[in-house]
Amino acid sequence: xxxxxxxxxxxxxxxxxxxxxxxxxxxxxxxxxxxxxxxxxxxxxxxxxxxxxxxxxxxxxxxxxxxxxxxxxxxxxxxxxxxxxxxxxxxxxxxxxxxxxxxxxxxxxxxxxxxxxxxxxxxxxxxxxxxxxxxxxxxxxxxxxxxxxxxxxxxxxxxxxxxxxxxxxxxxxxxxxxxxxxxxxxxxxxxxxxxxxxxxxxxxxxxxxxxxxxxxxxxxxxxxxxxxxxxxxxxxxxxxxxxxxxxxxxxxxxxxxxxx
Numbered sequence: 001x002x003x004x005x006x007x008x009x010x011x012x013x014x015x016x017x018x019x020x021x022x023x024x025x026x027x028x029x030x031x032x033x034x035x036x037x038x039x040x041x042x043x044x045x046x047x048x049x050x051x052x053x054x055x056x057x058x059x060x061x062x063x064x065x066x067x068x069x070x071x072x073x074x075x076x077x078x079x080x081x082x083x084x085x086x087x088x089x090x091x092x093x094x095x096x097x098x099x100x101x102x103x104x105x106x107x108x109x110x111x112x113x114x115x116x117x118x119x120x121x122x123x124x125x126x127x128x129x130x131x132x133x134x135x136x137x138x139x140x141x142x143x144x145x146x147x148x149x150x151x152x153x154x155x156x157x158x159x160x161x162x163x164x165x166x167x168x169x170x171x172x173x174x175x176x177x178x179x180x181x182x183x184x185x186x187x188x189x190x191x192x193x194x195x196x197x198x199x200x201x202x203x204x205x206x207x208x209x210x211x212x213x214x215x216x217x218x219x220x221x222x223x224x225x226x227x228x229x230x231x232x233x234x235x236x237x238x239x240x241x242x243x244x245x246x247x248x249x250x251x252x253x254x255x256x257x258x259x260x
Contacts, residue, residue: 001210003042012040016215020061020222025230026238027164028245052201056212059194061223066191068227069184080185084192086149091196094157111250118246136175144174156193162249164190179238180230
């Protein structure tokens, strides 16, 4: 356990609870959890420890949300696992590249993409409100494996925050899913991206396992409750949370790029 106060441990656990809920509904829990760890760990702690501990916590909540969704949402588990395996490879590669690459150059690009995504969702009110009745073509399945799997998986290992949100948007657009089913599918894929990145950070020894275990309990509760909330409230509710998270991601990246 790192040398931090009891008060900070409580704050980190509460942040983990909230992050689990956000991540289960629409992704983006890392927006809250990773900054909390960066601030909460002792001064001078390498950022890799925050990244590694974040993955150890997030994989527990994500798994809890995935199980909850799989029981009640119409998820194509086989397809989700195929995308997830590609994401596992992508996130592992991204975590290795992260050690030697400055991610600062990527933040403006991610911001532009998020602004475009937010505008698209705002001006397309029907986006993700209902699943398409048209069968998904093999070409779209391959595109989902490539983009949502390898591409977003690589981003997750390289930077991380917002991965779940990107997965929900990509799966909704490529596979014509409603937002609730896309969130459910994204949780299964996200389990794989977290596993790939966590394996890399664990191999490098940059995980605070005791702190992660404690925070993971709260993240699991948040993830399970978040999945149940999304299933109960439906796609309209998920859309509102999605736009809120996208705006928060843009603001967070802008702050890091030009203020911090």
